[in-house]
Amino acid sequence: MKEEHFNHQTIEAKWQKYWSKEKLFTAKTGDKQSKVYVLDMFAYPSGDGLHVGHPKGYIATDIFARYYRMRGMNVLRPIGWDAFGLPAENYAIKVGKPPAETTEVNIKRFTKQLKSLGFVYDWEREINTSKPDYYKWTQWLFKILYDNGYAYQKEAHANWCPSDQTVLANEQVVNGCCERCGTQVEQKQLKQWFFKITEFAEELLAGLNKVDWPESTKVGQRNWIGRSEGASLKFQVVRHPEFISGSKVEMLNQVQHDELNIEVFTTRADTIFGATYLVLAPEHPIIKNEKLKIKNLEEVIQYIETTKKKSELERQIQKEKTGVQLEGVMAINPATGQEIPIWIADYVLMNYGTGAIMAVPAHDERDFEFAKKFNLPIIRVIEGGELPFVGQGQLVNSGIFSGKNSLALMADMAEKFGGKLKVQYKLHDWLISRQRYWGAPIPVVYKPLEISNSKSQIPNGEEGWKVVSVDEKDLPVMLPTDVDFKPTGESPLANSKTFQTGVEKKYGRGAYRELDTMDTFVCSSWYFLRYCDSNNDKEFVSGKALKYWMPVDLYIGGAEHTNGHLLYARFITKVLYKLGYLDFDEPFLKLRHQGLILAPDGEKMSKSRGNVINPDNLIARYGADTLRMYEMFMGPFDQTVAWDTNGVTGVRKFLERAYKLVKDRKDELAVDDVSINRLVKKVTEDIAEMKFNTVVSSMMEFINDMSRVPDGGWAESFVQVLAPFAPHLAEEMWQNILGYKTSVFESAWPTFDKNKIAHSTVVIAVQENGKLRGTVNLPAGASKEDVLLAVNQDERLAKIAKSAKREIFVPDKIINFI
Ligand SMILES: [Zn+2]
Incomplete structure (x- = not known):
């Protein structure tokens, strides 16, 4: 690098050692009011090591850990390894070594990479889920x-x-x-x-209302839990005379009542008069009941076999409806008393409801398609638009209920025909x-x-x-x-x-x-509890540690865990709460997801595509501070963005300029402190909202302005707000240029004076072709016209203005006549 003012390799190694030796980030129990528990989703130590996308969330938590430390908080920021599981095992099989061995090697590599990024974890609390001292508690x-x-x-x-x-x-x-x-x-x-987990479906839904999580994640969990209110109704099964030898109708329910009813779950009991057939999932147990004497059993069995090859999703999204009628049996619609055919079809799932539905083709899209295809009767029972009409309205063809409003009668109708109101969940x-x-x-x-x-x-x-x-x-x-x-x-x-x-x-x-x-x-469903007391060999975690640290104040990790880990962890928390082990029932108060980092070609980074960017090389060349700041600068934290190496060099140049300016101007006195007050305000507010990209850009603007306008007295505050983002360089400037004897992370976060920013006057530099010719004092936020007026009141400066062809105006900073 051409213009190199500092050697990142020396600086970064030095301060990493220093932080670790000083134990600056070892969590201590103390005043409950000041605790903050900042958590990353722990890593699965793969054989590939980290690519540049992985640290994005960790950088954010590192910023928070350092920032809260400077705000005088007692910070817990632990790390560990999700070491059991399929990927680790498959990797071990691939390289032909026992997983315990490969996992150990991978963890060493990950540890080295995380440390090289300058992350400050409380390593004394490190956990490894594949170690007996952890899985004992699992x-x-x-x-x-x-x-x-x-x-x-x-x-x-x-x-x-x-x-x-x-x-x-x-x-x-x-x-x-x-x-x-x-x-x-x-x-x-x-x-x-x-x-x-289904026993906690209601608690899992209700708890979502009291946590600060992205709305999309809450919706994802609600949909996965899939609560619906409806009714279960029983349809009696009869054997159809047509298929019975002799002429008598044999009522099967005489033999054994319970077995020969089909229970359906419906959210639309109000449409029961329109139920013209039943559909069972091919896995429905009644099909195996020999008393049914299904006539086309071979065909039925064949259909069941075909279904086994399809996934649930395939079964739900396939356009072409398929199915087989069970010949020789019929069901009785409890509302109309009429016999209706029974079908099996793979669009009905055994895992949802009772595995059987009453088909109302006039008022359900899938039933409508199915009825059309197999020529089944379609009877309208609600007035309204074109069929299939799925809305509510006035009932027709519905016996004594005709003429009344369908919505109001849902419960009444269910009850009248022997049904029970029921809440159903998709969650299994x-x-x-x-x-x-x-x-x-x-x-x-x-x-x-x-x-x-x-x-x-x-x-x-x-x-x-x-x-x-x-x-x-x-x-x-x-x-x-x-x-x-x-x-x-x-x-x-x-x-x-x-x-x-x-x-x-x-x-x-x-x-x-x-x-x-x-x-x-299961290992990862409770690891955040173990961090509170990782070395306890008597209990999974002590009550005291739990009381002090939990719940997690901020959790950062991928959105792909919405219906897996995040649901399981909430469930385990609720079980332990119910059993009296915990005094809270939501583990993560605030949750945020980092956006993906794509390769420069806009594709996902993957080994097979050969587009993976390795952070080790970047750290060696540009330094960890540059990598950290670049990843925060790329775009809004939760959005997906593509990697751009030019952006990396841009951030490095900014750090070079900042370092040089602080070094050269450390002894200057304050001229005014508006700019630095503004910067401190901006950084403080944007960190809280995780607007890291605007933090970095405002620092860049600030350094640009400071290079143009002499403005001393800002160095300390600037180094302090820079510190969470570029900790190594900030520590270097704090101790070696500004002369402090203790860490910048032991200094108090700078405050800003609102009044100064709002009602202050600013000093605007008047330049001629970029050279400083004088200054004018004006209220902050003055327009270009006001500035020109002020310039023209100064005889010497007015001359410059008159002879200029044009001027460049930077609000509150500069007017440059060219
Ligand atoms: Zn697989």
Whole structure:
């Protein structure tokens, strides 16, 4: 670099060492009023290290940590590693080393990178979710949930990734594909462990009203939870005479009443007179009931098989409706008493409602399309526009209800026809077990109810077994190392020779441990609590530490976690609150998302595209301060922006100028302090609103102005407001140029005088071809005309003005005659 006034490599290394030695950012418990807990979403230590997009959120939290420190706050800003999980395991498989080993190496690399950016974390609280001292408490959390009825096993259709050979939670399936590897997800019937997040659906909705989160994130969670009010109604099933040998109608409900009703959930009970057929999800259990004697069973089974290959999303968005009528059976519409056909179709999902709907083609778009395609009757029951008409209005063709308003009668009609009002959610319970190696073992033991003398075999948690959680004193259940961890679809812990050691001795002959591990999202659902007291080996966190630090005051991370991590963390918080472990029920008071940084070509950075920008090279060449300021300068913090290397050199030039100016003018006295007051005000206000880009641009403007107009007395305040953004250079100027003996981060954030800014006079430089010829004093904000008037009142300056061709006017700063 040509005009280099400082050596960033020397400066940055020096001050990083200094901050660490002085323990400036070690959090201390003290006065509750002054605590601030600033949190990054912790990193998964991948094999690729950081690219320039990753630190964006961390830079923001670092700015806040340093800024709040200067405001006299007691700051907690911890860091740790989300080290368990699929990506770490897949990487280990790729390089052919155990994940414990590769994770260790990756963490070292990440640590070095984070430190080279000058981030000040409280490293004494570092956590690693794959270490026994952490996952002991993840297992404890499972135990607490299990012992209190919030964790259970269930045989269910689960999302199965054929390439990762494991089940996935609904939140990990994106557009029908595995979030991690992009493979199309299949459905598999499996016995799995679930957490009862659905039991907290109302609390999860209500809590959104009391947190300061982006509206789009709140809407995302509300939609994911998907609350709707409606009614459940029962339709009796009958066998149709046409298909029965002989001439008698056989009413199936004589045999067994309950089984032969189909329960539907509807949000529009008011349209029941228009229900002309029923549709079941292909997975609906009644189809398997032999008493139905479905005539076209083969065709039905074939359709069910085809459905299994489709994802839920595919089933919902496909244009072409498909389906098969169940021949030989009919349902009775409880309102009209008429027989209506029963169909199965894949647009109805088993996971939503009851897996069965009453189809009202006149007043529902999907039912309308379906009825058109299969020539099913369409009966209008609400007056209004063209069919399908989905609005409310006056009822018609609805018996005694005709002529009345549909909306008002929703509840009455449901009740009249034997229905019950019901609230329904789209949210499903959280599937947390994985058939993979690299996770926390689920701390559960299966005990046989009857001890047989034969050697135990592992019976997959069938009947005849008692499931117990492992005693707290026996935690952690250690993840064994004698395991072939490559995925086979079976839990790899099954092939460990040591994993079951001692289980029979403690729990009785035949007892064995659960072989599945927990999804890594369980590890990250509570890590922010552990940070309050990371080194506690007696409790997951002490009550005192919780009371002092929680909730998190500011949380920064990616918006992609809306329906995964952010929902899970809120759920776990609510469970622990309900069980009395916490005295708050929302973990993150304020949440903000950083926007993505794209490659210069406008594409997402990825190894395969070869457009990844490595921060190590940039730090070596331009310095961490430049990189930090550039990322904050790129655009509004929450927006996606493309990388521009010219912008990086621009920021470096600014820092060079600032350094030189402070160095040259350190002894000058104040001429006026309007500009610096304005800058302090601007920076203070914009930090609060996370308008980092305008902070940087106003600093740049300030330095430009200061180079043109001699204006001393600003250096200290300037260095202080610069410090959170370019901490190394600011510390260098503070101690080595301005001569302070303690850190700039121990100085108090500068204040500004509002009155000075509002009612002050400013000194405007009068220049001729850029050379200073004199000054005029005017109220701040004076117009160009007022300035020219003032100039013309000074005889000497008026001459310059007269002979000039034109003038350049910078409000409150300069008038330059050319
Ligand atoms: Zn996958």
